[in-house]
Amino acid sequence: MSEVRVIIQRDSDREERVVTTGTTAAALFEGERSVIAARVSGVLRDLTHPLADGDAVEPVDVSSPDGLDILRHSTAHILAQAVQELFPEAKLGIGPPIKDGFYYDFDVAQPFNPEDLGRIEKRMQQIVKQGQRFSRRAVTDDAAREELADEPYKLELIGLKGAAGQAAEGADAEVGAGELTIYDNLDAATGERRWRDLCRGPHLPTTRLVPAFKLMRSAAAYWRGSEKNPQLQRIYGTAWPTRDQLKAHLAFLAEAERRDHRRLGAELDLFSIPEELGSGLAVFHPRGGVVRKVMEDYSRGRHEDEGYEFVNTPHISKAKLFEVSGHLPNYAESMFPPMEFEGHDYYLKAMNCPMHNLIFRARGRSYRELPLRLFEFGTVYRYEKSGVVHGLTRARGFTQDDSHIYCTKEQMPDELDSLLTFVLNLLRDYGLSDFYLELSTRGDTDKFIGEPEEWEEATEQLRQAAEKQGLELVMDPGGAAYYGPKISVQATDAIGRSWQMSTIQVDFQQPKRFALEYTAADGSRQQPVMIHRALFGSIERFFAVLLEHYAGAFPPWLAPVQAVGIPIGDAHVPYLREFAAEARAARLRMEVDASSDRMQKKIRNAQRSKVPFMVIAGDEDVAHGAVSFRYRDGSQKNGIPRAEALAEIAEAVERRIQV
Numbered sequence: 001m002s003e004v005r006v007i008i009q010r011d012s013d014r015e016e017r018v019v020t021t022g023t024t025a026a027a028l029f030e031g032e033r034s035v036i037a038a039r040v041s042g043v044l045r046d047l048t049h050p051l052a053d054g055d056a057v058e059p060v061d062v063s064s065p066d067g068l069d070i071l072r073h074s075t076a077h078i079l080a081q082a083v084q085e086l087f088p089e090a091k092l093g094i095g096p097p098i099k100d101g102f103y104y105d106f107d108v109a110q111p112f113n114p115e116d117l118g119r120i121e122k123r124m125q126q127i128v129k130q131g132q133r134f135s136r137r138a139v140t141d142d143a144a145r146e147e148l149a150d151e152p153y154k155l156e157l158i159g160l161k162g163a164a165g166q167a168a169e170g171a172d173a174e175v176g177a178g179e180l181t182i183y184d185n186l187d188a189a190t191g192e193r194r195w196r197d198l199c200r201g202p203h204l205p206t207t208r209l210v211p212a213f214k215l216m217r218s219a220a221a222y223w224r225g226s227e228k229n230p231q232l233q234r235i236y237g238t239a240w241p242t243r244d245q246l247k248a249h250l251a252f253l254a255e256a257e258r259r260d261h262r263r264l265g266a267e268l269d270l271f272s273i274p275e276e277l278g279s280g281l282a283v284f285h286p287r288g289g290v291v292r293k294v295m296e297d298y299s300r301g302r303h304e305d306e307g308y309e310f311v312n313t314p315h316i317s318k319a320k321l322f323e324v325s326g327h328l329p330n331y332a333e334s335m336f337p338p339m340e341f342e343g344h345d346y347y348l349k350a351m352n353c354p355m356h357n358l359i360f361r362a363r364g365r366s367y368r369e370l371p372l373r374l375f376e377f378g379t380v381y382r383y384e385k386s387g388v389v390h391g392l393t394r395a396r397g398f399t400q401d402d403s404h405i406y407c408t409k410e411q412m413p414d415e416l417d418s419l420l421t422f423v424l425n426l427l428r429d430y431g432l433s434d435f436y437l438e439l440s441t442r443g444d445t446d447k448f449i450g451e452p453e454e455w456e457e458a459t460e461q462l463r464q465a466a467e468k469q470g471l472e473l474v475m476d477p478g479g480a481a482y483y484g485p486k487i488s489v490q491a492t493d494a495i496g497r498s499w500q501m502s503t504i505q506v507d508f509q510q511p512k513r514f515a516l517e518y519t520a521a522d523g524s525r526q527q528p529v530m531i532h533r534a535l536f537g538s539i540e541r542f543f544a545v546l547l548e549h550y551a552g553a554f555p556p557w558l559a560p561v562q563a564v565g566i567p568i569g570d571a572h573v574p575y576l577r578e579f580a581a582e583a584r585a586a587r588l589r590m591e592v593d594a595s596s597d598r599m600q601k602k603i604r605n606a607q608r609s610k611v612p613f614m615v616i617a618g619d620e621d622v623a624h625g626a627v628s629f630r631y632r633d634g635s636q637k638n639g640i641p642r643a644e645a646l647a648e649i650a651e652a653v654e655r656r657i658q659v
Contacts, residue, residue: 001457004053007438022050025057026205031287035059036071036209037202044070046136046202053473056105062209062241067591073214074134075124075203075239080104081185081195083235086116092197093232095222100249101238105221107118107153111233112218118282128210131188133533135202136181142196144180152221154198182202212246213239221387226588255495261544270560271392271543282540287560290589293540294376294558294588295430296548299535302426307518308375308403315379316547319345324513325354326449330482336383348508353380353507353532356404357514360528365518368527371407371415376537378402391485399539403419405531406516412529416465416504423502423535424469424491429656430546431555432501434492436472439463443478443486450483450509458506459485465504483509486532493549501542505532553610553632556652557658564611565592566630568618575622578613579642588649590615603630612659613649631659 002021007014020026025038026047037060038045043068053059060067076095083090083106090558093105112120139147141158141407149153159182183203185195191396200406204210215237223229236319240246257263265271270288273281284292300310319338322328327335327350338345349355356374365372377398388394407415424435439462442455444447466487480486484504490498510516517525536542563583565576576592583590593602606614614630620639623629628644630639640648647657652659 004051004055006051006054006057007308009056009058014048019051025049025051028057029059034061034063034067036062036067036204037609039066043511044202046134047205048136049202052141068241069097070202071210071241072102072239073199074207075187075210075237076102076104077183077195077197077203078118078124078127078210079215079235079237080106080197080208081127082120084088084195086119086123091153092151093234094157095197100235101216103234103235103236105153105223105232107223107232108232111220112235117218117235124213124215127185128207131206131208132185132194133188134201135184135186136201136203137184138179138181141180142572144182147182147196148198151198157198167540176194208240211241212243213237213434214246214250216243227385229397229538252495256497256548259495259548259551260391261393261547264547265391268552268560270547273391278396279386280384280394282392282395282397284312288446289358290560291554291558292543295536295539295543296401299426299430299477302373302422302429302451303403306373306422308373311356311359311374311376313349313352313359313376313378315381316346317349317355321352321354321358322610323348324356325349325351325510326483326513327354330447330449331526334382336381345532348380348381349378349381349516352376352400352402353530354378354406354514356402356532357510359380360516361404365406365549366481367408367518368521370518371411372407373405374405375401375403377651392540395538395540398535398541401536401539402531402533405533406511406518406528407531408518408520408526409529412461412506412531414533416461416533417468419504419531419533420469420489422486423504423533427489427491427501428533430542430558431549431656432491432493433563433659436474436490436498436502437466437469437477438479438490439466439485440476440479440481440488442480445478447482448480450512454508456481456506462487462506463502481505481532485533491545494551496555499545501545502535503533503537506530507532547627550658553612553658555656556649557610557654559590559610559612560610561591561609561614562591562610562653564602565590565615565617566599566608568599568616569591569596570594572617572619572622575616576617576627579617579627579645582642582644583649586646586650588646588653592647607632612646612652615645 003018004021005016005018007016024047025040025045029441039060041048041055062071079094080092087108091107095104131497139643144158145155181200182196183199183201184193187194215235216234218233220231221231221234238249240249242449269285271282271284274283319328336348359374377399381397384396389396405415410511441459462485484507486503488500489502491501492498498618504658509526511530516528520526531551565580567576568574573592573594580590580592601613610632612632616628616630624639624640626639627638628636630636
């Protein structure tokens with residue numbers, strides 16, 4: 001019997017082992033129940049994969065990122081099998097793993113309803129209990145076409161095999177550039193095939209190794225993400241290594257739903273997105289307008305302290321501007337269609353930077369003016385597809401707190417360092433404190449403009465600035481804008497979700513395209529470096545992030561109403577109105593609830609509105625020139641002299657603390 005030598009790799013440990021020819025990865029890790037696949041010489045494989053001489057084999061634990069993907073991809077197959085058993089006419093799309101779950105697309109006559117999802121989930125549970133085996137087999141293109149002749153979307157994927165960039169999102173889980181493979185779900189006892197799907201794999205050994213899953217919802221989705229293609233029905237689900245992890249995830253989703261900015265926006269009367277305006281176009285109501293104004297005012301003040309100069313630019317421009325900037329050739333799919341006027345095409349502004357370049361170029365510039373820091377709350381418009389528009393976090397019209405800094409190459413390192421420090425400190429002022437940084441670099445496609453040497457220099461300067469912050473730095477190869485690399489500040493919110501916030505981009509290309517120059521100390525004409533920076537990203541999105549981070553209970557300095565007066569009886573209304581007048585004179589936002597509701601209902605109303613301070617007054621308070629406080633957590637403090645009460649509210653606002 002022949003033998004082969006393999007190397008078992010576990011983190012930094014390496015073990016060489018001699019095994020008989022034909023030994024599978026499963027045999028190496030027998031008894032290790034959490035190992036569900038293996039990485040063999042760098043390639044993910046099923047545990048049934050036979051090992052060859054010299055193979056380096058790493059176990060894949062179900063809780064690892066690769067293991068979770070395999071678990072969820074396998075569960076997607078179980079979902080598709082259940083659907084086709086219950087709805088035999090259903091045609092298969094794709095079914096990849098995604099963050100925290102999976103989905104599968106189907107072409108069916110009628111959309112799935114909640115009762116359908118219940119039936120499908122029950123059938124999936126039966127398939128899991130049966131312990132069907134996932135079995136891989138290679139097939140030729142022609143054989144795959146013959147076997148899947150009744151699956152038009154699979155046939156299309158076979159035709160796209162090897163066509164770079166053509167497959168749908170997640171379709172790389174179906175076909176690769178090499179051989180085609182089909183996975184059969186085999187009966188555990190008889191080996192009879194129960195179902196099959198075109199798939200690269202790998203998969204779990206059996207369906208029984210899916211310990212915990214749940215179907216979440218269904219939605220419409222265009223095939224291959226294009227509105228020109230048929231609309232399919234997508235079922236989303238989630239799967240986890242243990243029931244406790246599934247339970248924790250569902251609790252997390254429930255908390256995220258409770259914090260959903262769209263729901264809170266309606267409940268707290270902050271903003272709405274009227275159908276008459278259109279998807280992705282929000283209006284801010286008076287209370288939301290207060291929060292937005294406070295955010296903007298504080299940001300303006302901090303920018304003034306840092307030497308920024310404020311500019312304003314129009315909402316439309318001739319097409320020529322965006323041709324020069326490179327946005328029309330590289331970004332047109334994200335811009336609204338042009339409007340023809342007086343013989344010219346005009347575009348809604350999708351970005352502010354080209355107009356800021358015109359401001360720089362409006363007159364001669366000297367090195368003595370640099371760095372020149374231009375700042376604008378500039379409203380822009382992006383043509384986002386309907387499937388990705390999401391409240392304020394993915395809108396079609398929004399306002400960027402956009403800055404463009406023009407500096408010399410010698411000034412660039414210090415400018416990036418101070419700029420990133422400024423960005424992080426300002427985000428901390430708004431209550432975010434847990435960050436990591438992402439450095440997006442040039443990829444190998446032809447969408448990127450400029451010379452590689454310029455990109456290398458810009459990338460290195462950004463890397464050095466990022467490392468000075470002492471934060472985790474994650475690389476994002478190929479994720480840069482077409483004109484330059486960028487640093488993204490990723491912030492973690494109160495329930496552990498990561499949000500991309502501020503971006504800083506170094507750009508050697510637009511100054512060149514716009515022929516921007518300054519007079520250097522030696523009298524020569526030099527090209528400035530351009531640094532793009534959006535701190536909030538957009539005011540609307542940052543508003544939504546803060547709303548969800550605080551679950552609507554803004555700290556007093558941001559709260560639309562900082563205090564509400566609640567009289568014990570009607571006779572105490574005038575007294576509280578006097579107190580409210582004093583509060584407003586001190587630039588505090590206070591209202592008095594003089595409605596006919598009982599006091600306890602007024603308290604409940606204030607709690608639902610998440611007002612930081614409830615100021616209560618009765619006979620004893622009036623007699624002693626005092627008030628009583630009730631806080632959002634239900635605690636209370638009585639008999640506070642009016643001056644002290646005002647001072648406490650003012651201090652909480654001034655210090656930007658939560659109460």
